[in-house]
Amino acid sequence: MHFDLTDLRLYLHILDTGNITAGAARSHLSLAAASARIRAMEASLGTDFLERGRRGVTPTPAGKALAQHARILLQQAERMQQDLAEYAQGVKGQVRLLCNTTAITEYLPEVLADFLRDHPNLDIDLQELPSARITHALRQGAADLGIVSDAVDTSDLQTQPFRDDPLVLILPTDHPLSDVAEVIFSDTLHHDFVGLSADSALAIYLEEQALHSGSRLQIRIRADGFDGVIRMVARGAGLAIVPLAAVERAKHQAFTVKPLKETWACRSLLLCARDFAALPGYAKALLPVLVEQRVSEQLDVEHRQLASDRAL
Incomplete structure (x- = not known):
């Protein structure tokens, strides 16, 4: 069995997007190169990991097992990079953040831009997904943080209020x-x-x-x-x-x-994760920025209301 981290990331990107073409694009590979890597992975174990269909691909039982191990290995590799980053120059970390439409267009552009300016060694993998798919990705370990509507089930995730979003x-x-x-x-x-x-x-x-x-x-x-x-x-x-x-x-x-x-x-947005305390260091750096921004905006609203009351 000869898999490298690029193979594993590609495989998870294919599962997350539902087809090889989109998975290849997210991995910055050509379709031919991505297909060759997947065929080589399957050949090395003599089993198929993906079922190909007209509407995309789905994992076989062996593919589901591979996905579980791939997520664990990539998380361990990421944490190793974090632990060693302070000893290396130019090493970058990446926060995986999934959001619904409103969060990604209305609330986050300036917040994330300021964060990236202040943290030159961090990148953000920002993707827009429906709330139900975000919670599924968090449960599978495919993202660090998510911002979702409170209409979806988050019972097995940890949450914090993010914004009121009627x-x-x-x-x-x-x-x-x-x-x-x-x-x-x-x-x-x-x-x-x-x-x-x-x-x-x-x-x-x-x-x-x-x-x-x-x-x-x-x-x-x-x-x-x-x-x-x-x-x-x-x-x-x-x-x-x-x-x-x-x-x-x-x-x-x-x-x-x-x-x-x-x-x-009449919905609200929630910031969620599997476990805030267990987040990678890179994601922990972003978390207080998102929370503090909500508090700051609430204070601005209260100050404007107070000024309006005094004017009356």
Whole structure:
């Protein structure tokens, strides 16, 4: 058996993405090189690790066993690198952070940029996934930290509050629903929507809620990011459901905002891990930055509220 760490990382990337092409891209390998490595791994033990299908690949029983050992070996290699980093110059660590759409677009860019500026020997592997897939990845040891909606099951993970993240309905000012006092989600499903890209975490989440209501979202067009969605709604292209945080950044646009009363829309975001105390040193360095940012923002809100009260 002759596997190296590159082989093991490639194999896990293939499992995480569901196909060899995407796994090769995440490993910065060509498809031909990745396929050759997987074939060599299978040949060395005389067994298949992957079942190939039209929609991608899934692990065989032997492949599932390999994945468990690969995660452990790569975690041990990472911790060895951390322990030795102080004796070496130029050694870089990497934090694996998975987030849903709102966290990755609304709350993290400046926070993570400041962190990277202050920690030149650390990199961040940042990926956007639906919350349910994030919790699964954390349980499998495929990530250090995750930021998820509180709607998913986190009972076997450790969590800390990250942000309140309510979703709201936005409409063109002349839309028939703009004058309705209280709009429920099922009422909107008879109208056209502007959506995010189909593979975004929030788009998948909203489609699930529509299916639970017995219908589907009628998407006229998809935009790349909340700013594009809001601009199209303001121009009359359709309705949209976006985080309140995105709306607050777009006050110069003309549109109507309606709160959604459904439980799934009144959500909060959670910072989670399998065990905060057992995180690698690199991830432990990022953790307090994420927590402190929440506290700082809460204080800013309280100060603004106090100033407003005094003005009255």
